[in-house]
Amino acid sequence: MASSNLRCAFLGMGAAGSGLAIETVRRGGTISGWHDPNTEIADAVAFRGGLAYEGIVGRGAISLPPAAENSSEAVRDADIVFVSCTADKHADLAKAVAPALTAEQLVVLHCGYVGGTKVFGDIVAANGGAPARLFELNNTLHLAGKISPSTFVARSTKKWLEISGKSEDTEGSTYRAMMQMFPEFEYSENILLNGLNNPNFIGHVPAYVGNAVLHDRDLGEMTTGILHFHEARMGRVNLLCAAVEAERDALISGLGLKPLPTREFDRRAYPAGSRLEGGIARFGPKVQKRYVTEDLPCALVPMESIGRHFGIETPLISGLINMVNIFEGVDFRKHGRNVEMLSAKWLESFCARA
Known part of the structure; x- marks a missing residue:
């Protein structure tokens, strides 16, 4: 699979999620769905038709599909699910989205904190979800904020991030395409150390x-x-x-x-x-x-x-x-x-x- 064929879902469209979504589109990926519990974001994006961005990433805008009604709807048909809510919300989100995840999808916590994928995976399994292929980043891609619900501003963009998950989950075309799309990501097998070093x-x-x-x-x-x-x-x-x-x-x-x-x-x-x-x-x-x-x-x-x-x-x-x-x-x-x-x-x- 080429990175340009990746279908990505985003759970959380605050500053962190918006920045990653913008980079996904700029690098040739497709946003297949997204959801954020803040309805102001959905309303602003619908009015504008997408997200505007400025700062170190340049200035421009990307189109977005309408926000999904819920997180389960958002992840349908996605190859990769990027989770950009705060880490204390991982457990609730895992429970909500568990029935909709498939074993073929990659789920990437952006970022995981200590034991993020362990917590997320255990809750998905406890709620009848498929054994997801879970990864976590040791930080977010941008140092950024929002000056309005649909306008993203980046002060800096990281050129290196560590991504961790089970080694067996690194096999397959979806993982390779993700790593091609985001050359900033460097793989490490030690999930615990990834979170401790955040x-x-x-x-x-x-x-x-x-x-x-x-x-x-x-x-x-x-x-x-x-x-x-x-x-x-x-x-x-x-x-x-x-x-x-x-x-x-x-x-x-x-x-x-x-x-x-x-x-x-x-x-x-x-x-x-x-x-x-x-x-x-x-x-x-x-x-x-x-x-x-x-x-x-x-x-x-x-x-x-x-x-x-x-x-x-x-x-x-x-x-x-x-x-x-x-x-x-x-x-x-x-x-x-x-x-x-x-x-x-x-x-x-x-x-x-x-």
């Missing part, structure tokens, strides 16, 4: 905690305006980020695996020419609730639980979970991806401890 939480959670005073105030651009994400990592918050990264890397090393430092991630993902310098100076709110509703249950909670299982201490990660639980009045440990959910046997299959 750098998002290193910036997200310290930024949320360090700027907690902003959450209940409207300070214009500080909370609602167009700001660059890295502004949240300035000053003392960045010291916390560095400490969190060091603890994560110690956990990964303790599992007998190799951590990917954020500097090395940036070097691979963002070579010269991949970031927009000037022009769009800022985008996205400085602090978002997503920084904890996604990152705590899908990154910090599993890291703490994995550390406890293997006898590796994670005091800072545990402290951040405790703090955010207090701030939000939510016990994120109750519904997080812990060892019981991921299974000790699955985790141990990826570790290289002596």
